[in-house]
Amino acid sequence: MTAPVPFPAPTTAMVLAAGQGLRMRPLTNDRPKPLIPVAGKPMLDHALDRLAESGVGTAVVNSHYLGAMIGEHLKGRAAPAIVLSPEDTLLETGGGVKKALPLLGTAPVYTVNADIFWLDGPVPALRRLAAHWNPAEMDALLLLMATTRAVGYDGAGDYHMDPLGRLTRRREGEIAPFVYAGLQIVKPELFAAGTPDGAFSTNLIWDRAQEAGRLYGLAHDGLWFHVGTPQGLKEAEDLLAIGGMRTVAH
Template sequence: MTDTPKTAMILAAGLGQRMRPITDSLPKPLIEVRGRAMLDTILDRLEEAGIEKVVVNLHYLGEMIESHLKGRGGPQIVFSKEEDLLETGGGVTKALPLLGAGPFLVLNGDVCWLDGLTPALQRLGAAWNEEEMDALLLLHPTCSAFGYEGLGDYFMDPAGRLRRRLERQIAPFIYAGIQILHPRLFEGAPAGSFSLNKLYDKAQEAERLWGLRHDGEWYHVGTPAELCAVEDALHHLAAFSGQR
């Protein structure tokens, strides 16, 4: 277990179309859950985990995100602005010069989770093994993912290697929107807009795609109705940002 990340990227460029009409005038990462923007909660967790530098990609209403983060003290925040929306894979590829030569965290800008006994970011860092891994994904059990109604994403063997579910299969784990990636995964990546799924499949073929089961809670925040359901589920918390 070597060279755990000190750099992270938050994917904040998306249109948030399913969250309309809220996102007609507000980028999705700035939507509040229990009184705090999801983006701020993510940055709080990264700061607690010792992350020193965070790259935030911008496209839709990016100036609002940039303005919102202007007064934040730590960690160091730099922006990767996209004239055209590059999706997850293209967005990270464009930001690689800002992320450095070592492994880095990548988080969805709308990921909403509660930690178990040990913070998820700490557990990912401890599980990272550069000799065996190009990607380490945090996974959550499909059956207990709050608000999720899909078929799952991955099967995981006892060692932690992942295999994507095939059509008509139901997988026991979903990707939870938090991961560690190594820059070598992006060697030969296509230009322009593309999904990180292409690179996950490449890593799977090389047996370098791994997973870690999340031991806390995970919430799907995709639509205004789901946002209300999550708020209701978290009603017992005085402030989501301060809880694990």
């Protein structure tokens, strides 16, 4: 039995850096959330460094709140090559990708939230996503984190995952075992047809992919930090200071 031929890993990424970071105030009073440092480096740079290490040549970075600071911060970066996609009005995650479609090309891309922080397991998460990606079966492949192991996260989760990796969204009142970790591979054309002009959430894309049986997930095998508030940032920094070790439920 021959091994399946791997599909090419994405070489372009969309980095979502336009949010206002309201829950991170007062830290975001004078800077956008992606520029807040974790472990001595802005979260945006952590994400871009991982993309460069995984072979991404071009990263499209959107911005809105204090967007000029993001543009200035990225001026000196050589890898990946940066293409800015500023937004006059906040377009949310889906609208931000749709606006950037002329810059992204037609091949599958990574999208990465610029305000998250993760530690890779034995194989980098972006490379694991690429190894699992199968565009013949999938429209989107989401990196997921077990809610019991998500540092700083206290929500009800986002998705259930079957043994083949297919995802179904948590129903109202349910608790789901996985939360979206802020990284995915997705087909750009999903954002083009039949989507609103202006602001909309990527949840629209995922719900359509789920209905078609083409929404898949991959469980992250490293650590993941929900840096949503100043307290969450402190918890992440405290854990990283002692090596990132944490006793978690399995």
